[in-house]
Amino acid sequence: MKVFRYDRSFEGLLTALFDVYVRRTFPEALIGEGEPVPMFATEVFEVYTDSGKAARVWTGLQKRVSREVCNMLMYVWFSEEKGSDLLLMRYLRKVFDSKDGVVSDFTDGDMLQARQIARRVAKERERLLQFVRFQKAADGTFYAPVSPACNALPLAIGHFRDRFADQKWLIYDLKRRYGYYYDLETVTEVSLTDVDTLPGIRLDDRLMAGDEKLFQRLWKGYFDAMTIRERVNPRLQRQMMPKRYWRFLTEKQ
Amino acid sequence: MSDKIVYFSGMKEGVFEKLKILAESAKYDVSCASSGTTRRNRPGTLGNTAGWGICHSFTEDGRCVSLLKIMLTNYCIYDCAYCINRRSNDIRRATFSVSELVELTIEFYRRNYIEGLFLSSGVVRNPDYTMERMVRVARDLRTVHRFGGYIHLKSIPGASRELVDEAGRYADRLSVNVEIPTERNLKLLAPEKDHQSVFRPMLFIQQGVSASAEERRKFRHAPRFAPAGQSTQMIVGATDETDRQILTLSSDLYTRPSMKRVYYSGFIPVNSYDSRLPSVGQVPLVREHRLYQADWLMRFYGFRVDEIVDDAAPQLDLEIDPKLAWALRHPELFPVDVNRADYGMILRVPGIGVKSAALIVSSRRHSRVTATALKKMGVVMKKAQYFITCGELSVAGVQDVKPEYVRRVLTARKPERRLPDENQLSLLFPEQS
Numbered sequence: 001m002k003v004f005r006y007d008r009s010f011e012g013l014l015t016a017l018f019d020v021y022v023r024r025t026f027p028e029a030l031i032g033e034g035e036p037v038p039m040f041a042t043e044v045f046e047v048y049t050d051s052g053k054a055a056r057v058w059t060g061l062q063k064r065v066s067r068e069v070c071n072m073l074m075y076v077w078f079s080e081e082k083g084s085d086l087l088l089m090r091y092l093r094k095v096f097d098s099k100d101g102v103v104s105d106f107t108d109g110d111m112l113q114a115r116q117i118a119r120r121v122a123k124e125r126e127r128l129l130q131f132v133r134f135q136k137a138a139d140g141t142f143y144a145p146v147s148p149a150c151n152a153l154p155l156a157i158g159h160f161r162d163r164f165a166d167q168k169w170l171i172y173d174l175k176r177r178y179g180y181y182y183d184l185e186t187v188t189e190v191s192l193t194d195v196d197t198l199p200g201i202r203l204d205d206r207l208m209a210g211d212e213k214l215f216q217r218l219w220k221g222y223f224d225a226m227t228i229r230e231r232v233n234p235r236l237q238r239q240m241m242p243k244r245y246w247r248f249l250t251e252k253q
Numbered sequence: 254m255s256d257k258i259v260y261f262s263g264m265k266e267g268v269f270e271k272l273k274i275l276a277e278s279a280k281y282d283v284s285c286a287s288s289g290t291t292r293r294n295r296p297g298t299l300g301n302t303a304g305w306g307i308c309h310s311f312t313e314d315g316r317c318v319s320l321l322k323i324m325l326t327n328y329c330i331y332d333c334a335y336c337i338n339r340r341s342n343d344i345r346r347a348t349f350s351v352s353e354l355v356e357l358t359i360e361f362y363r364r365n366y367i368e369g370l371f372l373s374s375g376v377v378r379n380p381d382y383t384m385e386r387m388v389r390v391a392r393d394l395r396t397v398h399r400f401g402g403y404i405h406l407k408s409i410p411g412a413s414r415e416l417v418d419e420a421g422r423y424a425d426r427l428s429v430n431v432e433i434p435t436e437r438n439l440k441l442l443a444p445e446k447d448h449q450s451v452f453r454p455m456l457f458i459q460q461g462v463s464a465s466a467e468e469r470r471k472f473r474h475a476p477r478f479a480p481a482g483q484s485t486q487m488i489v490g491a492t493d494e495t496d497r498q499i500l501t502l503s504s505d506l507y508t509r510p511s512m513k514r515v516y517y518s519g520f521i522p523v524n525s526y527d528s529r530l531p532s533v534g535q536v537p538l539v540r541e542h543r544l545y546q547a548d549w550l551m552r553f554y555g556f557r558v559d560e561i562v563d564d565a566a567p568q569l570d571l572e573i574d575p576k577l578a579w580a581l582r583h584p585e586l587f588p589v590d591v592n593r594a595d596y597g598m599i600l601r602v603p604g605i606g607v608k609s610a611a612l613i614v615s616s617r618r619h620s621r622v623t624a625t626a627l628k629k630m631g632v633v634m635k636k637a638q639y640f641i642t643c644g645e646l647s648v649a650g651v652q653d654v655k656p657e658y659v660r661r662v663l664t665a666r667k668p669e670r671r672l673p674d675e676n677q678l679s680l681l682f683p684e685q686s
């Protein structure tokens with residue numbers, strides 16, 4: 001079994017595909033740096049990430065498929081699902097080796113699977129748009145902790161930048177320990193290394209803006225009043241709004 | 254910067270109570286979708302609209318909370334029998350000031366609780382007096398606060414053209430509720446209203462929308478008028494209209510260019526003492542659900558209303574969905590060959606939805622679509638198998654085994670599945686296959 005070892009970056013993956021054509025061999029497994037080699041590995045090829053090669057692959061791809069397909073592949077990449085990197089490599093090879101239109105053939109397992117994974121990621125991105133809850137801090141910054149099932153935050157940032165352009169905000173992925181901060185001008189990726197300074201799920205009372213408690217209370221009161229008692233259906237509620245989000249939801253505290 | 258944000262004088266105590274009272278009063282109105290517009294934000298301001306509408310929360314009954322759905326006041330001079338806010342009801346009443354509502358909307362929006370505002374109101378003094386205050390809320394949000402989120406105003410029946418015109422300049426969507434499908438029944442339950450008070454403002458909106466579209470063809474920056482069009486709502490089960498009457502009215506409404514959605518609201522007996530109302534013990538949820546499915550068939554599946562309900566069958570079948578019901582009435586049109594039939598016909602196969610139909614048509618240009626592929630594409634084979642061929646199925650088609658048999662098999666209830674819940678599950682997103 002042939003194995004490629006790469007640095008688990010997207011550029012690394014594109015470089016690996018470049019190497020496929022240079023070495024005329026296709027891996028049966030991908031591993032990251034420092035990860036154990038699978039038992040049945042016969043050969044391990046090292047992939048040295050090269051942004052030039054990666055760019056060539058990406059440009060070639062853009063020539064062959066639509067922008068939607070390129071976006072979809074980014075979604076697959078952010079899925080963090082096991083084996084999705086190898087799936088991407090198989091997908092790309094098919095795009096480069098077959099004639100036009102292979103991406104719309106959903107009788108091909110890889111094409112269909114990529115689409116399905118991308119849809120799961122899109123769903124998680126959508127949930128960020130739905131369930132992010134900002135708390136206003138005393139300095140006027142709006143803070144929202146998140147913990148999405150896959151790495152969907154980068155895909156959602158554009159939406160927040162467009163929508164909340166006149167307030168400072170910080171959206172922080174507690175699970176992956178990084179986030180994005182908007183200072184009214186630009187969005188920067190931030191990673192708070194000092195764990196002590198990182199606020200948890202709720203802002204501390206001392207850090208909260210004066211009217212924050214009031215609006216949280218108003219929102220919760222509104223939310224409770226909206227339930228139609230004749231139709232209570234907790235199963236439906238959980239299906240539409242998975243329980244794992246509840247700890248972040250102001251109205252569910 | 255922050256002093257721009259903390260612009261408000263601060264909420265007075267009492268707003269909490271008002272909010273609860275006026276939310277209670279508004280919650281039975283179902284048309285809360287915030288879809289229909291995509292508007293990018295102007296640089297440096299607050300708010301955009303996202304086109305498909307985002308649900309920010311779900312209440313315990315599983316309904317989507319997208320907009321701050323609220324009434325300006327629940328005082329009302331009218332006495333509509335189906336309404337909790339009718340003047341003869343002894344309930345707690347409250348009225349928001351314009352600035353209170355504006356502040357609530359902005360502050361909720363900033364915290365990503367909502368997509369925007371859906372404002373309705375009881376009628377105080379007269380329709381125009383009420384409408385004027387509602388318009389003022391929208392105007393303040395847009396002009397003073399440069400708010401770019403979604404605004405839906407429920408126009409007051411009988412409001413003047415001038416106010417409807419002004420409302421359309423600030424709102425994304427306007428609505429006027431039909432409530433009761435026939436005028437005779439409307440007058441019975443709401444003696445102060447008639448169909449003209451509903452259909453006239455609808456016409457004003459329609460004219461405003463087309464006039465603005467015309468202008469914008471000439472000048473790209475001409476102001477938009479209710480860019481998400483209009484919607485309306487009918488109460489189902491409070492009066493004796495058949496599904497055929499209801500759906501025929503919907504179908505007529507959809508022929509009007511600006512009409513985007515008709516909502517169906519299963520009657521909730523809020524005033525059980527009123528003898529003009531039927532004494533229903535339970536909300537007609539299944540019927541409401543079937544109406545949404547039928548509506549869906551008209552809007553996305555190319556069905557005409559008379560294919561769904563007709564003189565012979567004026568009521569929808571509660572046991573099976575309207576598409577399956579149609580297919581069982583027309584066994585002669587099946588089986589459909591998924592590798593050959595046109596898109597429109599594939600869409601009519603029970604068990605195949607819009608998404609899987611598109612996948613089938615896209616894939617068959619490359620390879621033969623097999624039963625396994627169909628299943629992976631999301632086709633509900635349990636249903637579809639009786640209505641398709643793909644060159645390899647062994648199951649006998651609807652023509653061979655007879656519609657009655659297919660019906661029996663597909664409605665056989667597994668004991669562990671509870672039907673009412675299932676019907677509620679897809680209640681909000683009545684996408685069907």
Ligand code: SF4
Nearest residue numbers: 329331333336339375
């Ligand atoms: S006019 Fe509207 S608020 Fe007033 S009673 Fe009739 S339905 Fe209710």
